Amino acid sequence: MIQTATCRSAATSKESHLVEVLHHQAGAGPCVDAYRSGAVVTLSNIAADGCRYPNFQAALSQGFHSVDAIPLRFRPNTIGALNLFRTRIGALSSEDSTIGQALADVATISLLHERSARKNATVNAQLQRALTSRVFIEPAKGVIAARNNIHMDEAFKRLREHARAHQEPMHRSATNVINTVVMI
Structure with missing residues (x-):
């Protein structure tokens, strides 16, 4: 189970997913503590250890008897935690602990990559909207400058003031200027 600050999770079984949902709703449990402490x-x-997390006893009803929660760390930040549920009592072997940490590291890289890709897509969409708006704004500035025999900077200022006064996006005001719907 991967638990992140944005509360997204993934599970390998419906049983582990149910335990994680209950764990998250209670705001307490090994995964939450691993996330908060970074350990x-x-x-x-x-x-036997469940008294630390009374709400975590649901794990027993789903057939889990032990768990390791491994923080997903990137530099000094913990971005989530990975739960490794087991159906038997006991701690992970050193080899399994190493594999668990490797899984946590891969999950961290994947989450950071996805977050970066999402952020890049948002920035690209914003830039595309800005460029599309410019297709209308630049000609509108020219129309305003020519009509009023003013400099392009002043034309832009008037277009911006008109858009603000009418509470509309600049590209809409620009389109109205170009189509002579408004005279600025």
Whole structure:
């Protein structure tokens, strides 16, 4: 289970997903503590160690008897946590701990890559909207400058003031100027 600050999660089974939903709703449990502390949290025997997390006893009803919560860290920041549920009592072997950390590292890289791609897509969309708006704004500035025999900077200022006064996007005001719907 991967639990991140934005509360997105992924599970390998419906049982682990149910435990994670309950865990998250309660705001307490190994995964939450691993996320908050940035340290691995191990419950080698949920029945015996469960008093730390009374709401986590639901894991037993789903057939889980131990869990390790591994923080997803990037530099000094913890961006989430990975739960490794087991159906038997016991701690992870050192080899399994190494593999668990490797899984957490891969998950961290994947989440950071996805976050970066989403951010880039947002910036690209904003730039595209700005460029599209410019297709209308530049000719409108020329029309305003020619009509009023003023400099292009003054024409832009008037167009911006008109858009603000009418609470409309500049590209709409610009389109109205070009189509002679408004005279600025």
